Amino acid sequence: MSLLNRVSNLFRRARLAQEIDDELQSHIEMRMSDNLASGMPPDQARRDALLRFGNPTLTKERVAASDAALTLESFWMDLRYAFRRLAKAPGFSITAVLTLALGIGATTAIFSCAYALLLRSLPFRQADRIVTINETHPQVAGGGEVTFPDYTDWRSQQSSFEQMAGYSIVSPETVSLVWDGHAEQVHRVLASSNFFSLLGITPSLGRTFVEQDDTPRANHVAVISAEAWQRYFGADKSIIGRTVDLNDVSYIIVGVLPAGSAYPATGDFWMPLSLMDKESQASRVWHTVNVLGRLKPGVDLGQARADMATISARLSQSYPATNRNVGVLLTPLREQLVGSLRPALLSLMGCVVLVLLIACVNVANLLLVRASAHRRETAVRQALGASRLRLLTQYLAETLLLCLFGGLLGTMFAELILPLLRTAFAHVTGADPSLVQSIRLDLPVLLVALSVCLFTAIFFGLLPMFHSPRRLSEALRSGDRGSSGTQSWRRGALVSAEVAIAIVVLFLGSLLVRSFQKLIQIDPGFRTDHLLSLEITLPQPRYQDQTTATNHFYEALIDKLQRSPGITSVGTTNAVPLNASHSMTRFLIAGAAPLAPGAFPFAQIRFVSPDFFRTMGLGLVQGRTFEQKDIENNASLFVVNQAFDERYLSGRDPLTSSILLGVLSPHPDKVPVIGVVSNARDLGVETDAEPELYLPGFGTHAVILLRTNIDPDSIAGDVRNAVRQLDPNQPIYHVQTIDEVLSDSLARQKVTAVLLGIFALLALTLASIGIYGVIAYSVEQRTREIGVRMAVGANRTNIVLLVLREVTTLTAIGILAGLAGALVCAHFLSTLLYHVSNVDPLSIGASVVTLLIVGMLAAVVPAAQASTINPTEALRSE
Amino acid sequence: MAKTDLQGTVDLLVLKTLAQTGELHGYGIVLHIQTASDELLRVEEGSLYPALHRMEQNGWISASWALTETNRRAKYYKLTAAGRKHLQEVEKNFEQLVKGVRAMLRYA
Numbered sequence: 001m002s003l004l005n006r007v008s009n010l011f012r013r014a015r016l017a018q019e020i021d022d023e024l025q026s027h028i029e030m031r032m033s034d035n036l037a038s039g040m041p042p043d044q045a046r047r048d049a050l051l052r053f054g055n056p057t058l059t060k061e062r063v064a065a066s067d068a069a070l071t072l073e074s075f076w077m078d079l080r081y082a083f084r085r086l087a088k089a090p091g092f093s094i095t096a097v098l099t100l101a102l103g104i105g106a107t108t109a110i111f112s113c114a115y116a117l118l119l120r121s122l123p124f125r126q127a128d129r130i131v132t133i134n135e136t137h138p139q140v141a142g143g144g145e146v147t148f149p150d151y152t153d154w155r156s157q158q159s160s161f162e163q164m165a166g167y168s169i170v171s172p173e174t175v176s177l178v179w180d181g182h183a184e185q186v187h188r189v190l191a192s193s194n195f196f197s198l199l200g201i202t203p204s205l206g207r208t209f210v211e212q213d214d215t216p217r218a219n220h221v222a223v224i225s226a227e228a229w230q231r232y233f234g235a236d237k238s239i240i241g242r243t244v245d246l247n248d249v250s251y252i253i254v255g256v257l258p259a260g261s262a263y264p265a266t267g268d269f270w271m272p273l274s275l276m277d278k279e280s281q282a283s284r285v286w287h288t289v290n291v292l293g294r295l296k297p298g299v300d301l302g303q304a305r306a307d308m309a310t311i312s313a314r315l316s317q318s319y320p321a322t323n324r325n326v327g328v329l330l331t332p333l334r335e336q337l338v339g340s341l342r343p344a345l346l347s348l349m350g351c352v353v354l355v356l357l358i359a360c361v362n363v364a365n366l367l368l369v370r371a372s373a374h375r376r377e378t379a380v381r382q383a384l385g386a387s388r389l390r391l392l393t394q395y396l397a398e399t400l401l402l403c404l405f406g407g408l409l410g411t412m413f414a415e416l417i418l419p420l421l422r423t424a425f426a427h428v429t430g431a432d433p434s435l436v437q438s439i440r441l442d443l444p445v446l447l448v449a450l451s452v453c454l455f456t457a458i459f460f461g462l463l464p465m466f467h468s469p470r471r472l473s474e475a476l477r478s479g480d481r482g483s484s485g486t487q488s489w490r491r492g493a494l495v496s497a498e499v500a501i502a503i504v505v506l507f508l509g510s511l512l513v514r515s516f517q518k519l520i521q522i523d524p525g526f527r528t529d530h531l532l533s534l535e536i537t538l539p540q541p542r543y544q545d546q547t548t549a550t551n552h553f554y555e556a557l558i559d560k561l562q563r564s565p566g567i568t569s570v571g572t573t574n575a576v577p578l579n580a581s582h583s584m585t586r587f588l589i590a591g592a593a594p595l596a597p598g599a600f601p602f603a604q605i606r607f608v609s610p611d612f613f614r615t616m617g618l619g620l621v622q623g624r625t626f627e628q629k630d631i632e633n634n635a636s637l638f639v640v641n642q643a644f645d646e647r648y649l650s651g652r653d654p655l656t657s658s659i660l661l662g663v664l665s666p667h668p669d670k671v672p673v674i675g676v677v678s679n680a681r682d683l684g685v686e687t688d689a690e691p692e693l694y695l696p697g698f699g700t701h702a703v704i705l706l707r708t709n710i711d712p713d714s715i716a717g718d719v720r721n722a723v724r725q726l727d728p729n730q731p732i733y734h735v736q737t738i739d740e741v742l743s744d745s746l747a748r749q750k751v752t753a754v755l756l757g758i759f760a761l762l763a764l765t766l767a768s769i770g771i772y773g774v775i776a777y778s779v780e781q782r783t784r785e786i787g788v789r790m791a792v793g794a795n796r797t798n799i800v801l802l803v804l805r806e807v808t809t810l811t812a813i814g815i816l817a818g819l820a821g822a823l824v825c826a827h828f829l830s831t832l833l834y835h836v837s838n839v840d841p842l843s844i845g846a847s848v849v850t851l852l853i854v855g856m857l858a859a860v861v862p863a864a865q866a867s868t869i870n871p872t873e874a875l876r877s878e
Numbered sequence: 879m880a881k882t883d884l885q886g887t888v889d890l891l892v893l894k895t896l897a898q899t900g901e902l903h904g905y906g907i908v909l910h911i912q913t914a915s916d917e918l919l920r921v922e923e924g925s926l927y928p929a930l931h932r933m934e935q936n937g938w939i940s941a942s943w944a945l946t947e948t949n950r951r952a953k954y955y956k957l958t959a960a961g962r963k964h965l966q967e968v969e970k971n972f973e974q975l976v977k978g979v980r981a982m983l984r985y986a
Contacts, residue, residue: 019953020927020931022951022953023904023927023952023953024927026903026905026950026951026952026953027903027904027905027923027927027952029950030903030905030946030950030952031905031923033948052923053923053924054922054923054924055924058924059924059927059928062924062927062928063927063928063931065928
């Protein structure tokens with residue numbers, strides 16, 4: 001009933017307002033005529049009626065307030081009024097809106113990234129129950145793949161997981177798909193039959209694997225990703241049941257996955273895990289399987305870790321030669337997908353919120369200045385009967401408008417920079433590509449942005465309201481004799497707060513920039529420029545590792561390439577430089593004391609062509625490198641790097657030493673060392689060079705490195721042609737310059753440093769605008785005081801110093817307060833820093849000095865203005 | 879605990895006036911309260927109209943325009959069924975308040 005009333009009032013608001021007028025008027029007239037009847041003179045009768053009634057405008061407003069329609073109307077009026085007032089002060093409005101847009105835009109953009117990577121639900125059923133399980137070894141960095149027998153033992157012995165599934169993306173990682181006369185290199189994944197049901201993926205077409213697919217006599221069936229279905233088969237629905245050739249073997253396509261659900265995200269084709277070569281399936285030496293587990297309800301990660309540790313310890317005892325010191329690493333799926341980005345994103349989020357805070361403080365400051373300028377106007381309006389509530393809603397309307405405009409502009413700004421962020425994050429190694437592509441402005445992100453706007457509007461909009469004068473007479477009486485003490489104190493506090501926040505951002509930014517600087521100054525031990533890398537995988541079984549056919553193919557290719565213009569040298573290896581590699585082997589130095597089973601050391605191992613060393617630019621330290629005849633003879637010879645020589649051959653002559661390979665087999669091979677080469681940080685510039693063994697030879701999979709004397713990107717076409725001439729169906733892939741690989745390997749550090757650097761600049765700019773605003777206003781307010789000072793003998797220098805002293809005090813207080821916070825925040829940054837201490841004195845010093853200088857600079861103009869005040873005029877004014 | 883405050887008191891006085899007189903305009907309500915309370919109570923004229931409009935929105939009273947005996951247009955208010963029910967409630971609350979206050983005074 002009452003709601004109906006209110007709503008129906010919406011449609012007759014004009015009449016309603018008129019009615020209220022009429023009603024009150026009739027009341028006053030009735031009182032007047034009664035007064036007249038009781039004998040009052042007309043003047044007094046009217047006066048008495050009005051006096052008794054009180055302030056008619058106020059009463060009318062209060063009556064109107066109880067009608068919904070009129071309340072809405074009055075708020076709409078407030079908004080229009082606020083808009084007109086803002087339009088009249090374009091300098092103030094534009095500064096405030098731009099400041100807010102920068103703050104809100106940056107926050108929205110970073111939050112979109114954080115939301116997509118850390119918060120939005122993954123495309124799998126109850127993804128927070130899924131963990132990845134890896135094997136660890138003290139000599140192998142991070143967690144690695146699991147051996148097939150270990151995986152099957154885990155599956156049969158574990159009790160913490162509802163399901164455990166395995167998949168493999170190694171040996172080979174890619175296969176060639178021949179379809180429609182085209183050869184394409186596609187990523188294949190071998191997966192156990194329960195892999196898709198564990199992830200909770202239902203196919204959009206056909207089926208996924210059933211148990212019979214994944215038996216020792218595995219079916220040659222394949223499931224494809226939605227993306228591969230689009231790209232290679234034109235989204236043809238009749239693809240189910242068709243046969244395709246992968247590496248010359250036929251598979252029947254049985255299912256297509258829904259879009260965006262591929263796991264791992266790079267996968268194109270999934271085949272049964274039991275198709276893995278029998279040797280790998282039987283051996284506890286080859287680490288080939290990635291394991292996923294879905295935790296049972298009620299089992300937490302800690303319990304699962306304990307369960308797996310027990311199983312692993314049991315395996316270590318049963319198979320000491322292979323499993324001694326092998327541990328288990330359980331990681332929640334989300335963490336696995338985000339990799340090292342989590343701490344980086346969290347620090348970015350923290351800093352961008354600080355920048356937003358500075359922006360807000362700036363706007364609060366502007367509002368405060370404005371409120372003081374309008375103090376008398378406000379007081380007059382109060383005297384005329386405006387209630388505090390009405391003044392408040394008008395204030396709110398104004399800040400709301402500012403914040404909404406700022407928010408709108410900021411969101412557009414975020415939308416503009418999101419593609420840049422997506423590209424930047426896509427280069428970060430270890431970040432899941434489909435998660436990165438899902439960075440966008442969607443409803444949850446926009447809601448957060450909107451609530452940030454509203455919160456800012458209400459909180460910072462109300463701030464000036466708290467000190468609107470309570471005692472009218474006081475406000476009306478005081479002239480422009482300067483702002484009251486508490487007010488300038490409040491503004492001073494805001495400036496100090498701004499400086500304090502700015503120094504936190506500045507310090508964190510300079511730490512990360514310095515850390516990044518150190519990273520790019522590292523000498524990787526080889527020339528990364530003018531070096532192109534590409535990969536090739538020859539189809540098995542036509543080609544096998546180190547057979548004549550394989551050797552011939554590569555020799556012919558190298559010969560062709562070496563003769564093409566622009567290429568100075570061609571080498572092959574089996575791991576792309578500057579990428580983490582688990583291409584490792586156990587070994588033993590011949591003649592060294594025998595070791596307990598399982599205690600064998602590990603080293604990186606590479607199969608390389610004779611020209612590899614020259615192409616990379618590794619220097620020969622001792623002995624010789626490989627020659628053509630070593631390949632032809634299939635010779636077993638080692639070249640080792642200096643790190644290997646120092647760690648394992650110290651005190652021996654390397655050139656007379658031999659190394660035992662295949663140490664777990666009954667008859668290890670004894671391989672002589674023929675040379676020592678210089679170290680290269682080929683596992684990533686952050687990682688010190690590890691002991692490395694080089695053998696001569698070609699595998700079916702090879703990384704071809706080309707040293708050029710022209711732009712390396714320009715020869716990619718020549719290489720493709722050369723391969724096509726040898727075999728028209730042989731694709732090449734992962735064509736990239738090593739400089740690109742290098743910059744990708746530092747992409748996370750680069751993005752973080754660049755963004756934090758930008759935030760620091762933003763913080764600095766906003767803080768300086770804030771300082772300028774406050775000081776300029778304070779100078780203006782103190783015109784009279786300065787006039788007096790000059791009249792009693794202060795000279796221009798004194799006045800400039802007076803202003804500068806004020807700035808320096810405020811800045812210094814802010815710096816002191818902020819430094820403490822900065823040091824605390826830097827503590828959380830430690831994991832992101834490379835060879836820079838989180839209390840780095842240089843960064844502290846630079847931040848402090850920068851802020852002091854910026855503070856001074858911001859005060860220069862107001863100080864100059866103050867010094868040109870003419871005392872006579874200043875004293876006469878008012 | 880009786881829920882009564884100053885606003886509640888104005889509501890009570892207005893509703894009671896309308897219950898006693900049937901139909902009355904704002905000015906008449908002011909006069910009635912003054913005379914019926916032997917000049918003890920005076921409703922502030924400025925506060926009366928917001929209260930009337932609020933009570934009308936709540937559906938306790940209804941209003942219509944009519945001519946006074948002196949041929950002046952005025953807005954007349956009268957109780958609705960809901961208003962009558964509300965009045966009983968407010969009266970009960972008020973009596974409880976009075977009882978409570980008396981008890982306190984005696985105790986002191």
